[in-house]
Amino acid sequence: MQIHFIQHVPFESPGYLLQWAEEANHAISFTRTYEAAVFPDADTIALLIVMGGPMGVYDETQFPWLKAEKAFIRTVINAGKKVLGVCLGSQLVAEVLDARVYPNTQKEIGWWPLQVLPAAAGTPTAGWPSEITVFHWHGDTFDLPAGADHLFRTDACPHQGYLVNNQVAGFQFHMEVGAPEVQHMILHCGQELVPGAFIQDPASLEKGVDQYATGTRQYLKRFLDAFLDN
Template identity: 55%
Template sequence: MHIHFIQHVAFESPGYILEWAQGKGFSTSFTRLYESVEFPPVENTDWLVVMGGPMSVHDETEYKWLASEKAYIRSAIDAGKKVLGICLGSQLIADVLGARIYKNDQKEIGWWLLETIDVQHPLTKDFPEDFPVFHWHGDTFELPAGATHLFKSKACKNQGYLAGTNVLGLQFHMEVDERLVAQMMQHGKSELVEAPFIQDEATIFLNTLSIALFTRVLLGQLLDRFEAL
């Protein structure tokens, strides 16, 4: 099995998703859009994983590679590949599938409770009804047509979806560890303002120390089940 990662910025790397892939013995490759815009032939990959980033799916004037990226995501979906999107990645996939991407009522930054819609679904069976995960987003998406709604939060109604059996979008970050969260805070300090769903830097760091390992274990279960679908 081969997994290709699309990474938009250096400080939002795959984290535990890469560890999971390596533990499975999968080969991996990267398109790092902040370095070059080169995608491998879709037929040479089994999974496509699209990571997060601070830009919007609508910023094609500023980030001209967005159009090419969306076309590549579309080609992977059409070829029946497993496609996973994290945060911006989930929004890009939803956009490609025809769903609306828009500003959420509130920015959601920090460790906030995520609610599992159906604890009997094959992907989320026996998941906690709610559990804390790391968020850093201002935009959100409508669910793609026919997609299964997987997760929601108090601040954002659409947090995760499954389209068919091969396309999974997660608005939140279960892949993070202390290093990744520190990098995201370093590059996004200006967003850490007082607001209903934005935690301060100290709170985020302390929560990361106590929660991140738990969410990574759940992510491993989710990825195993997504692989098996």
């Protein structure tokens, strides 16, 4: 199976998503928009994974490649291929599906409880516990795309994840991170770590890796395996 990643900045890598793909012996390819916004033929890939980044979906003037990326995402969806968006990626996919993307009422940065909403049998989150703790780093959010199943919410942000026809999924949060990914975000985006109701300090972000990362990666693997099987 061919899996294509879109990476927007060097410091937000696929993390465990890449490890999972390699361990499953999937073929892997990349578009790194900070190098060149060159996208493959949609027919050559089975799964598109769109990663995060500090830019917004509306920043097309500053990042002109966003327009081409959105067009590519739309082509992939229309071709019936699987798509997973992570953080910025989930917002880009939501916008492509005609949902609104906008600033959340507050930023959400840190390891916060994620409420897992009831899911129908056969969906990738069926059988999950009602709550898990995952890593967040975002200021924007999205409305749910039309016809989407609402998968997750938090106290800070009601729309945390969606699934459309078992084909297109979006996670507002980061289940793929380990220590390197969290440290890189602190290094490059640490100016956002100002006091706030849902903003943790750097020490708490790093401590949370030891407490939660292994568990969240296990649930991410469960999701990915089930997502591709359906």
